[in-house]
Amino acid sequence: xxxxxxxxxxxxxxxxxxxxxxxxxxxxxxxxxxxxxxxxxxxxxxxxxxxxxxxxxxxxxxxxxxxxxxxxxxxxxxxxxxxxxxxxxxxxxxxxxxxxxxxxxxxxxxxxxxxxxxxxxxxxxxxxxxxxxxxxxxxxxxxxxxxxxxxxxxxxxxxxxxxxxxxxxxxxxxxxxxxxxxxxxxxxxxxxxxxxxxxxxxxxxxxxxxxx
Amino acid sequence: xxxxxxxxxxxxxxxxxxxxxxxxxxxxxxxxxxxxxxxxxxxxxxxxxxxxxxxxxxxxxxxxxxxxxxxxxxxxxxxxxxxxxxxxxxxxxxxxxxxxxxxxxxxxxxxxxxxxxxxxxxxxxxxxxxxxxxxxxxxxxxxxxxxxxxxxxxxxxxxxxxxxxxxxxxxxxxxxxxxxxxxxxxxxxxxxxxxxxxxxxxxxxxxxxxxxxxxxxxxxxxxxxxxxxxxxxxxxxxxxxxxxxxxxxxxxxxx
Ligand SMILES: Nc1ncnc2c1ncn2[C@@H]1O[C@H](COP(=O)(O)OP(=O)(O)OP(=O)(O)O)[C@@H](O)[C@H]1O
Ligand SMILES: [Mg+2]
Numbered sequence: 001x002x003x004x005x006x007x008x009x010x011x012x013x014x015x016x017x018x019x020x021x022x023x024x025x026x027x028x029x030x031x032x033x034x035x036x037x038x039x040x041x042x043x044x045x046x047x048x049x050x051x052x053x054x055x056x057x058x059x060x061x062x063x064x065x066x067x068x069x070x071x072x073x074x075x076x077x078x079x080x081x082x083x084x085x086x087x088x089x090x091x092x093x094x095x096x097x098x099x100x101x102x103x104x105x106x107x108x109x110x111x112x113x114x115x116x117x118x119x120x121x122x123x124x125x126x127x128x129x130x131x132x133x134x135x136x137x138x139x140x141x142x143x144x145x146x147x148x149x150x151x152x153x154x155x156x157x158x159x160x161x162x163x164x165x166x167x168x169x170x171x172x173x174x175x176x177x178x179x180x181x182x183x184x185x186x187x188x189x190x191x192x193x194x195x196x197x198x199x200x201x202x203x204x205x206x207x208x209x210x211x212x
Numbered sequence: 213x214x215x216x217x218x219x220x221x222x223x224x225x226x227x228x229x230x231x232x233x234x235x236x237x238x239x240x241x242x243x244x245x246x247x248x249x250x251x252x253x254x255x256x257x258x259x260x261x262x263x264x265x266x267x268x269x270x271x272x273x274x275x276x277x278x279x280x281x282x283x284x285x286x287x288x289x290x291x292x293x294x295x296x297x298x299x300x301x302x303x304x305x306x307x308x309x310x311x312x313x314x315x316x317x318x319x320x321x322x323x324x325x326x327x328x329x330x331x332x333x334x335x336x337x338x339x340x341x342x343x344x345x346x347x348x349x350x351x352x353x354x355x356x357x358x359x360x361x362x363x364x365x366x367x368x369x370x371x372x373x374x375x376x377x378x379x380x381x382x383x384x385x386x387x388x389x390x391x392x393x394x395x396x397x398x399x400x401x402x403x404x405x406x407x408x409x410x411x412x413x414x415x416x417x418x419x420x421x422x423x424x425x426x427x428x429x430x431x432x433x434x435x436x437x438x439x440x441x442x443x444x445x446x447x448x449x450x451x452x453x454x455x456x457x458x459x460x461x462x463x464x465x466x467x
Contacts, residue, residue, distance in 0.1 A: 050373055051460070052369065052372060052463075053462060054460055054462065068460070072377075072460055072461040072462075073375045074375070076373060077374070077375030078375075080374065080375070081373040082373075083366075083369070083370060083373065086370060087366045087367060088370075089364075089370055089371060089384075090384060099371065099374060099376065099380075100375075102380065103375050103376050103377075103380060146374060147374065
């Protein structure tokens with residue numbers, strides 16, 4: 001049995017059905033890649049798995065237990081979603097990187113953050129930067145490490161390398177590799193040709209359904 | 213106190229002042245004439261009624277009736293604040309709780325200090341004054357909360373996705389809204405005496421009270437308004453933000 005299991009999951013918004021009867025089993029430690037045309041429902045699928053929205057019908061389970069039987073914040077800490085075009089919140093980079101500590105009620109650990117920043121090629125002085133002063137690629141990298149301060153069991157990546165220059169992209173891809181080696185289960189959505197070519201386990205999505 | 217007399221003839225002449233407002237509205241195409249007339253009409257009817265009701269209540273000086281009248285004021289203030297909440301998923305009793313608690317706590321403290329006696333001619337006007345200020349603050353809090361939930365939607369989603377409980381996800385905008393709601397009271401306290409001689413004090417001076425005594429009342433009123441607006445906004449805000457989420461701690465769609 002997989003770490004994440006979707007059984008006959010559908011999602012409708014009003015009378016528009018966005019996800020149609022999806023069955024999916026993701027094995028622990030797997031690195032699953034999902035691709036498909038724009039608007040086919042990839043982001044919606046990840047948000048369902050992250051419990052940011054709930055299926056209209058069908059069930060999603062995590063470690064054999066129904067999503068709804070978990071405490072929702074605890075669940076989202078373990079099944080962590082990184083948005084397509086993420087935005088940073090509040091004022092500074094520090095605000096963003098200290099939230100994971102606040103959420104868990106533990107004191108801010110500067111060494112840990114320093115190491116993470118280093119992984120995405122950013123200096124520790126970045127903590128004091130105002131978020132409006134960051135470039136797009138820098139924002140994307142800061143957003144991604146927010147999800148990794150406390151490594152989740154499952155990481156959901158929604159086109160996190162889109163719009164990055166070659167250098168930022170290489171850095172982020174290396175980080176993702178690194179995360180995979182730490183036994184985190186990964187589900188990524190991508191349009192990127194090289195990422196699709198390198199995918200160990202690829203699923204195509206069409207109009208709200210997964211292709212077999 | 214004959215100099216305080218306003219008779220009906222005076223009022224008819226003073227109606228010219230309303231005509232000034234209507235003329236401006238007409239010339240500037242503000243489209244407010246119907247609203248102005250309606251508001252004037254309501255003010256006249258409501259005040260006339262309340263004048264007679266108060267006269268009666270003051271005369272019979274009954275505790276139960278006094279409390280009833282205060283509850284009536286709070287009920288109405290809550291209804292008005294409730295209607296200012298743009299969230300379709302709102303709840304009247306939460307607004308009532310905010311108004312009721314903020315007003316009664318403030319009244320209670322003032323009565324404990326002995327500066328206010330439980331007689332209708334003191335309790336009722338003061339209840340009206342603090343409830344109406346709390347009402348404005350609560351309404352401001354609601355509007356600000358709503359616009360922030362709209363503008364900062366993505367930020368809240370990001371925080372939820374990182375595993376924040378709804379309170380932590382909303383705390384920045386909740387604080388901001390409460391602050392916005394209290395700001396007018398704080399600002400007006402700052403300019404008090406320099407810009408305006410506020411209602412309570414003006415009234416006392418009008419009625420011939422020594423200005424130095426009148427300011428003491430005004431200081432008391434300022435304390436009361438600060439207490440009641442902050443209590444009202446905090447209670448209203450903490451109850452209202454939860455209604456932007458469902459019981460699965462997901463952010464609801466705005467319509
Ligand atoms: N909150 C929403 N309300 C209504 N419709 C929505 C909502 N979110 C997404 N949709 C619709 O659902 C469909 C799938 O959207 P989704 O964002 O999942 O697509 P996607 O596959 O991630 O596309 P892209 O590759 O462009 O990111 C689209 O038709 C979109 O318009
Ligand atoms: Mg998408």
